[in-house]
Amino acid sequence: MTDQSFKFPRFFVTAPSPCPYVPGRFERKVFTELKRNDALEMNEALARIGFRRSQNIVYRPSCDDCSACVSVRVAAREFKASDSQKRLLRRHADLEVSACEPWSTEEQFELLQRYVGSRHPSGGMAMMDAYDFADMIEQTPVDTVVVEYREPSTDDRPGRLVGACLTDKQSDGxxxxxxxxxxxxxxxxxxxxxxxxxxIVRAARAELPFVYLGYWIEGVDRMTYKTRFKPVEKLTARGWVRAA
Known part of the structure; x- marks a missing residue:
């Protein structure tokens, strides 16, 4: 498969809106729709040049006079956990992990509401209702799973859901x-x-080279964590380069 295996898509640009990360700036996004007949190939090709998926749309920042948003990915097969990361892996090793079909549940939505209410109360997802959440999870034209993290089961009953991730499976990660x-x-x-x-551990076990983490902005505290997984690569004008 090559990145030229699908018809070149038509792109659109959003109207400017206040940037949620850099005060005083405005953001724009360039986006296109994923079509069912070539969605897999298009999603993978565009992911390699910094696009992200949301339902059946892929997008990337396209802001005037600003290039602060940088795509980052972890080189999973070369990853070396720090001492603190090793402790976290051991501490939560009892969690039961399942890759579920992309079908939303009330339990997932309630967990999302607690998370957003605590961490992003003024963000766009704070207004999301159960129907919006179902669209986010279920409207996918690519190979997607919801990875659930549960506390240990008891008496043949599933443990409490404590974490989840909507994850796209690609040929490169x-x-x-x-x-x-x-x-x-x-x-x-x-x-x-x-x-x-x-x-990262699961990607490495599956011999997949990368875990894509989305966008990172230097100096934004809530994004600092994305560069703590070594080695990490950043997308630049010269392509993907290994960060120091």
Whole structure:
């Protein structure tokens, strides 16, 4: 398969809107629709040049006089966990992980609401209702799963859902579309980091080279975590380059 195996798509640009990350700036996105007959090939090809998927749309920033958003991915097969990351892997090793079909559940939506209410109360997803959530999970023309993280089962009953990630499976890796978790569990610190670590471990076991983490902006505290998984690659004008 090559990146030229599909018909070149038609792109559109959104109207400017206030940037949620850099005060005083405005963001625009260039986007196109994923068509069912070539969605897999198109999604993978565009992911390699910095696009992200949302339902049946792929997009990337296209802002005037700003290139702060940088696509990042972890080289999974070369990943070396830090001491603190190793401790997190051990601490949460008892969680039961399942790759589920992309079908939304009430339990997932309730978990998302707790996460967004705590971590992103003023973000766009704060207004999401159950129907919006179902669209986010179920409207996918590509190979997608919901990876669930549950506490150990008891008496043949599934354990409590404490984390989840909408994940696209690609030929060159895993793309973490959106992850969320219970932010109030004192007994489960670092769940967000653990979910990324688990994806990296699973990608490496499957001999997939990368885990795509989306966009990173230098100096934005809530994005700093994305560069703590070594080695990490950043998309530049010269292509993907290994970060120092």
């Amino acid at each position: 895993l793309s973490m579309v959106y992850s969320f978790y219970d932010p109030a569990l004192a007994t489960r610190p670092g769940l967000g980091t653990f979910i990324i670590l688990d994806h």
